[in-house]
Amino acid sequence: MSAPGKTKGGGILPVNAVATRKAVAQPKQGNRAPAPKLRLIIRRLPPGLTETEFWTAIGEEWQVGIGKVEWAAFKDGKVSKDPAKASRPARAYLKVKDQALLDPLAAKVKATVFQDAKNTSRDLCLLGPPSLEFAPYNRMPTGRVRHDGRQGTIDQDQEFIDFLQSLTEPITNPAANGGEVEGSQEKATITPLVQYLKEKKANKAKEAAEKKSAKQREAREAREAKEAKEKKASTIIVKGPSTGPAASTTEKARVSKATQDTVKAIHNSTNTASKATNETTSAKTTTAATATVAPPTTEGEPKTPTTTSPPAPPTGPRSSRPTSTNPTAAPAANTGNRPAKSPPNPSSGAKSAFLKHANPSQGVTEELLRKTFEGFGTVVRCEIDKKKGLGYIDFDSTESLRKAMHASPVKVGGGSVVVLENRNVKKMQNGQTASTPQAGKKHSGAGSGHQATGQQQNAGGAAGGANAPKAK
Structure with missing residues (x-):
């Protein structure tokens, strides 16, 4: 007998024989047999071959509807006229009804010689037989x-309708932080210097407009006066009895003749006046040239003063005009009635000079400046700014x-320096810092003080004040 608690197989559980059999592969559901390949293509046909020539060469038995071919298509080739471009061969597509027809068709294509009217069977694009x-x-x-079912229905699309609606609404640009843009923008601040430049530009434009309008007004007045004068001269009233048509004709002829004589007299008087003016101007110019020319003198001979004889009294229409006995008044007549420009004078108590074009590259040095300007007086201080080409001289x-200012420009070395009054020294003495128009850009709080300074420098010495650096 066996011991209790032990199985019959010595502790191994029995395995069913059915479970140990190999699973038979079940056929997959839905797999269809591959369709036979019946669609064929004939390649490397001559590029000039037409469809009619192709069907004539291959035979009528392979045409569609005879019984062997179900569908056919022919693609024409392209003959290239450019030697650099290759031609494109023609090709034909056929679909036979059975695979048994593949070998006879292949033999037929291999044995057929495809000739075309253009004789392109030996074209270089054909790498081999068909x-x-x-x-x-x-x-x-x-x-x-x-056909797309949505074609023509864009007017009914909701997105397109919303887009058209958005085009009719005003555009609001949001701010950078996502909030709305404030309606009131802060007004841009303008510095005093910019304001001064704007006012100066506006004043120049206004003055130019006024001058232009004044010239136009003068020209219009002169034209009106001339027209009125001609009209007055041409209007003649003849008083006297006139009887009969012959008398009226005589009066008309006399009136017309008198009118013509009056117009001629006016023209003659105008031409005579202009001619007299030209002669007077040429005589004065000749007199001035004669007074300024002196005969050359040789060494050892005493210089004799040259005297100019007064011009001969004018004759004709000029004899009634007063003549000037002062020979020096002739050159002044050509100045255009412009007042003589007086040399600049320094302000009271000024002793410092500002020099322009004191360039060391032209041989200007402090020693040469001191030596040159000692001819005008005692020089207390002499300095040169070599970087900017400016100089400073203090007199006693x-x-x-x-x-020195009256002798400007003064020749020093290889160049000439312009002498102006150094106005920055006076400001330093009053406890103010020297300012230039460039300084107004950095310190906008200077206000009207910088503006007044710029105007004073422009009136006194042109660009000297604008280019002058701060006084040391």
Whole structure:
């Protein structure tokens, strides 16, 4: 007997025989047999071959509807006229009804010689004889055209309707932080210098407009006066009895003759006046030239003063005009009635001079400046700004500064320096810092003080004050 608690197989559980059998592979559901490849393509046909020539060469038995071919298509080639471009061979597509027809068709294509009217059977694009191959796609093209059902319904699309609605609404640009843009923008601040430049530009434009309008007004008045004068001269009233048509004709002839004589007299008087003016101007110019020319003198001979004889008294229409006995008044007549420009004078108590064009590259040095300007007076200080080409000289008296300014420009070395009054020294003495128009850009709080300074420098010495640096 066996011991209790032990199984019959020595501790191994029995396994069913059915579970140990190999599972038989079940056929997959839905797998269809591959469709036979019946769509063929004939490649490497001559590029000039036409469809009619192709069907004539291959035979009528392979045409569609005879019984062997179900569908056919022919693609024309392209003969290239450019030697650099290759031609494109023609090709034909056929779909036979059975695979048993593949070998006879291949033999027919191999034995057929395709000749075309253009004689392109030996074109370089044909790398070999025509060949029959399976087409890449076995499906035939259909003539069905697909239409989109949504075509023509854009007016009913909600997004398009919203877009058209947004075009009618005003555009609001949001701010950078996502909030709305404030309606009131802060007004841009303008510095005093910019304001001064704007006012100056506006004043110049206003003055130019006023001058232009004044010239136009003068021209209009002169034209009106001339027209009135001609009209008055041409209007003649003849008083006297006139009887009969002969008398009226005589009066008309006399009136017309008198009118013509009056117009001629006016023209003659105008021409005579202009001619007299030209002669007077030429006589004065000749007199001035004669007075300024002196005969050359040789060494050892005493210089004799030259005297100019007064011009001969004018004759004709000029004899009634007063003549000037002063020979020096003739050159002044050509100045255009412009007042003589007086040399600049320094202000009271000024002793410092500002020099422009004191360039060391032209041989201007402090020693040469001191030596040159000692001819106008005692020089207390002499400095040169080599980077900017400016110089500064202090005299012991205002009279020395005046002499130097009247002699400007002064030749020093290889160049000439322009002498102006150094106005920055006076400001430093009053406890103010020297300012230039450039300084107004950095310190906008200077206000009208910088504006007044710029106007004073422009009136006194032109660009000297604008280019002058701060006084040391």
